[in-house]
Amino acid sequence: MKKADAFLSWIDSRTGYKKLLNEALYENVPGGARWRYVWGSTLTFTFFVQIITGIILWMAYSPNSHGAWESVFYIQNQMWGGWLLRGIHHFTGQAMTILLVLHLLQVVIDGAYKAPREVNYWFGIVLLVCVLGLSLTGYLLPWDQKGYWASKVATNIIAVVPFIGPALQKVFIGGNDYGHLTLTRFFAIHAGVLPGLMIVFTALHIYLFRKHGLHAKAPKRRPDVKFWPDQVLMDAVACLAVMTVVLFFVLKPRLFGTGMPGADLGPPANPTEAYSAARPEWYFMFLFQFLKAGWLVKVFGHYGELVGAIIIPGIAMAILAGMPIIGRWKLGHRFNLGFLAAMFAGAGLLTYLSYAEDRGKPEFAASVKQAEHESERLRHLAVAKGIPPEGAVALMKRDALLEGPKLFVKNCASCHRYGGEDGMGSKLTDAQTAPDLKGFASREWLAAFLDPKQIATSNFYGGTRFAATKMVKFVQKNVPAYTPEQHQQLKQVIAAVSAEAALPAQRVLDSADAALIATGRNVITNEAMNCTECHQFRKEDENAIAPDLTGFGSREWLIAIIADAKHPRFYGRRNDRMPSFAEQNILTREQIGLLADWLRGDFEIKIAER
Amino acid sequence: MEEKCSCDCKSAPPDRRGFLKRFSAGLLGALAVLGPIGASLAVLLDPLRRKVETSGTLVQVTTLTSLPEDGIPRKFPIVSSRVDAWNRSPAVPIGAIYLRRQKGKPIQALNVVCPHAGCFVDYAAGKNNFLCPCHNSTFALDGTINDPNSPSPRGLDELTVEVRNENEIWVKFQNYRAGVTGKVPA
Numbered sequence: 167m168k169k170a171d172a173f174l175s176w177i178d179s180r181t182g183y184k185k186l187l188n189e190a191l192y193e194n195v196p197g198g199a200r201w202r203y204v205w206g207s208t209l210t211f212t213f214f215v216q217i218i219t220g221i222i223l224w225m226a227y228s229p230n231s232h233g234a235w236e237s238v239f240y241i242q243n244q245m246w247g248g249w250l251l252r253g254i255h256h257f258t259g260q261a262m263t264i265l266l267v268l269h270l271l272q273v274v275i276d277g278a279y280k281a282p283r284e285v286n287y288w289f290g291i292v293l294l295v296c297v298l299g300l301s302l303t304g305y306l307l308p309w310d311q312k313g314y315w316a317s318k319v320a321t322n323i324i325a326v327v328p329f330i331g332p333a334l335q336k337v338f339i340g341g342n343d344y345g346h347l348t349l350t351r352f353f354a355i356h357a358g359v360l361p362g363l364m365i366v367f368t369a370l371h372i373y374l375f376r377k378h379g380l381h382a383k384a385p386k387r388r389p390d391v392k393f394w395p396d397q398v399l400m401d402a403v404a405c406l407a408v409m410t411v412v413l414f415f416v417l418k419p420r421l422f423g424t425g426m427p428g429a430d431l432g433p434p435a436n437p438t439e440a441y442s443a444a445r446p447e448w449y450f451m452f453l454f455q456f457l458k459a460g461w462l463v464k465v466f467g468h469y470g471e472l473v474g475a476i477i478i479p480g481i482a483m484a485i486l487a488g489m490p491i492i493g494r495w496k497l498g499h500r501f502n503l504g505f506l507a508a509m510f511a512g513a514g515l516l517t518y519l520s521y522a523e524d525r526g527k528p529e530f531a532a533s534v535k536q537a538e539h540e541s542e543r544l545r546h547l548a549v550a551k552g553i554p555p556e557g558a559v560a561l562m563k564r565d566a567l568l569e570g571p572k573l574f575v576k577n578c579a580s581c582h583r584y585g586g587e588d589g590m591g592s593k594l595t596d597a598q599t600a601p602d603l604k605g606f607a608s609r610e611w612l613a614a615f616l617d618p619k620q621i622a623t624s625n626f627y628g629g630t631r632f633a634a635t636k637m638v639k640f641v642q643k644n645v646p647a648y649t650p651e652q653h654q655q656l657k658q659v660i661a662a663v664s665a666e667a668a669l670p671a672q673r674v675l676d677s678a679d680a681a682l683i684a685t686g687r688n689v690i691t692n693e694a695m696n697c698t699e700c701h702q703f704r705k706e707d708e709n710a711i712a713p714d715l716t717g718f719g720s721r722e723w724l725i726a727i728i729a730d731a732k733h734p735r736f737y738g739r740r741n742d743r744m745p746s747f748a749e750q751n752i753l754t755r756e757q758i759g760l761l762a763d764w765l766r767g768d769f770e771i772k773i774a775e776r
Numbered sequence: 777m778e779e780k781c782s783c784d785c786k787s788a789p790p791d792r793r794g795f796l797k798r799f800s801a802g803l804l805g806a807l808a809v810l811g812p813i814g815a816s817l818a819v820l821l822d823p824l825r826r827k828v829e830t831s832g833t834l835v836q837v838t839t840l841t842s843l844p845e846d847g848i849p850r851k852f853p854i855v856s857s858r859v860d861a862w863n864r865s866p867a868v869p870i871g872a873i874y875l876r877r878q879k880g881k882p883i884q885a886l887n888v889v890c891p892h893a894g895c896f897v898d899y900a901a902g903k904n905n906f907l908c909p910c911h912n913s914t915f916a917l918d919g920t921i922n923d924p925n926s927p928s929p930r931g932l933d934e935l936t937v938e939v940r941n942e943n944e945i946w947v948k949f950q951n952y953r954a955g956v957t958g959k960v961p962a
Binding site for chain 1: 794
């Protein structure tokens with residue numbers, strides 16, 4: 167004990183730490199410790215948590231446009247406790263904003279901003295702006311669709327500043343458009359400039375707080391105590407409560423079984439595909455909603471955006487900063503309270519309206535659902551295959567499940583349908599003029615095609631020139647007159663033709679029905695059903711005038727027909743409006759392959775390896 | 777604690793209630809940082825979880841026809857797929873080797889990395905040996921240390937060579953830990 171004491175005095179004589187510690191711990195708390203004083207400490211605590219977790223995230227984060235999302239993905243899914251670390255950082259950031267508001271309210275309600283504490287109040291306002299800046303810059307760093315498109319809106323607003331707006335925006339995003347330099351800049355601001363400023367202003371804030379002493383809420387109910395341990399105990403309880411809430415939000419998806427725990431990571435930023443459900447962080451939603459207000463444009467014309475995004479928020483900030491001055495006036499304090507109440511009520515209302523509006527829009531829900539589907543798939547792809555050096559967007563572009571439906575929407579859905587929809591879950595209003603391709607070449611699809619009631623509907627040949635040709639006439643005339651034996655043969659033919667496709671979904675069925683399929687093949691080749699009168703099946707037939715049934719619906723067959731439906735193997739000169747996608751350079755062979763895989767339901771991860 | 781405490785608290789004997797307060801303040805504070813500190817430590821120490829690849833990477837380096845039987849070492853890059861954190865690259869340089877072919881003898885492959893501190897050794901044509909440019913370790917053409925003053929703890933690391941399809945030279949590429957006497961995969 168003695169030796170330890172001697173050592174501590176040695177340190178103290180050289181550093182004077184005891185005095186410092188005494189000053190830090192034995193600050194007087196007039197009127198006793200109270201819960202309303204905890205907000206400042208919780209903010210210091212959350213700032214400390216952000217610095218620690220932020221530095222560790224920094225060790226794994228890579229700020230460039232094909233490494234940012236990828237490194238965050240790695241942190242989230244492949245590092246020990248990475249999801250927890252990122253989740254804590256994400257939700258503690260949000261907690262800071264809430265705590266700042268509570269701290270501000272407490273200071274204003276208690277009148278703690280009045281003389282001689284004005285300067286300290288202004289330091290607090292600087293810290294508030296820093297935290298909002300951190301939130302804004304941090305939102306872009308994961309470089310996912312949500313952050314990318316929401317930040318674009320935010321940085322486009324900078325451009326409405328008169329005269330210097332466009333230049334300011336260019337400096338801020340590091341060029342003419344988003345890219346590597348946007349990330350390096352946002353990251354430097356997020357991890358360097360703003361935390362640095364905050365450390366300085368937090369120190370000044372605490373220094374002035376100690377200089378002027380704690381502003382006690384009158385009336386003092388109890389005798390004075392020291393900061394340690396009475397107030398510290400309350401502060402510790404509050405900090406623990408904050409962290410418990412943060413952890414609750416991190417674990418919420420797991421607790422409620424709605425997904426992966428931790429902060430959300432959407433699909434990677436893709437400049438060619440806008441994400442319509444991109445929204446800013448929830449505490450900026452009121453501004454987002456405010457800018458939608460029609461009256462801004464009605465009243466201010468094309469200055470509407472400037473007024474809504476810069477002038478009005480600027481005035482609000484000026485009033486906020488001016489509160490210590492306004493407070494000197496007789497009714498000033500009441501005005502300040504009223505102003506804060508009105509501001510938060512307004513922001514709350516706008517936030518509510520904004521969420522209510524999104525909830526009412528089916529496109530919004532569809533967009534969010536699509537993003538969830540993409541991130542889920544990408545997570546499997548990236549874990550199984552690793553991410554190519556070009557980035558995760560390239561990985562998505564090579565996946566049939568993700569890229570197939572997009573290609574279908576763009577290239578096929580103007581005539582074809584997929585289960586009555588466009589391939590991505592939307593109904594289309596224009597007329598369907600070509601077959602519905604969902605389940606193409608499956609037994610069900612073929613059975614419906616060969617159904618006299620269905621073949622001439624728009625789901626098959628109804629909308630095409632083939633509506634009046636041999637196949638439709640054959641089905642409509644012959645099939646209704648079939649004997650039970652012929653119906654059985656038709657069934658065999660369907661099984662045999664469908665087996666040509668070797669669809670992944672029918673793998674078990676096809677191998678179980680090998681005998682049925684073999685009989686079906688015989689039925690086709692021995693002309694019992696007249697198929698080979700027009701079609702060719704498993705042997706060359708120069709006189710075939712209808713699409714080849716050899717390998718019907720297989721990957722090779724589908725690629726070939728999409729590439730060139732005019733080829734004699736398919737429709738030849740009789741082709742209707744089907745473009746020759748490869749011959750006319752509409753799609754690459756790789757894209758056609760993705761479409762074929764998707765139509766066949768073959769989603770096995772086929773990424774060129776090595 | 778009800779009486780006025782404006783006196784010097786720190787010198788007052790710590791009563792039971794005061795101790796309880798201090799203890800709980802410390803405990804609750806520690807609990808509050810447990811999550812963030814724990815998660816930070818886990819991510820910080822994540823590299824320890826990454827296993828060393830010890831089986832080597834079999835790579836085709838060149839062909840017999842392009843490697844003369846003159847006993848002169850020639851340097852070849854090793855190009856292979858590589859997993860670097862989140863990225864998987866199909867074909868990137870992962871190292872280099874010296875190949876040496878003599879008439880009637882098996883082909884010899886040496887990792888170019890000096891086992892002392894990890895610099896790349898150079899083939900000194902004039903002296904007919906390998907010289908490490910960092911700390912002057914020298915090695916004979918068969919990779920053994922040929923100067924007792926060399927700081928390297930072992931000779932150059934020899935790698936397994938396979939000839940396939942009569943002409944292809946395949947090498948099982950592996951790096952080894954520098955600074956130790958034994959060949960420990962790194």
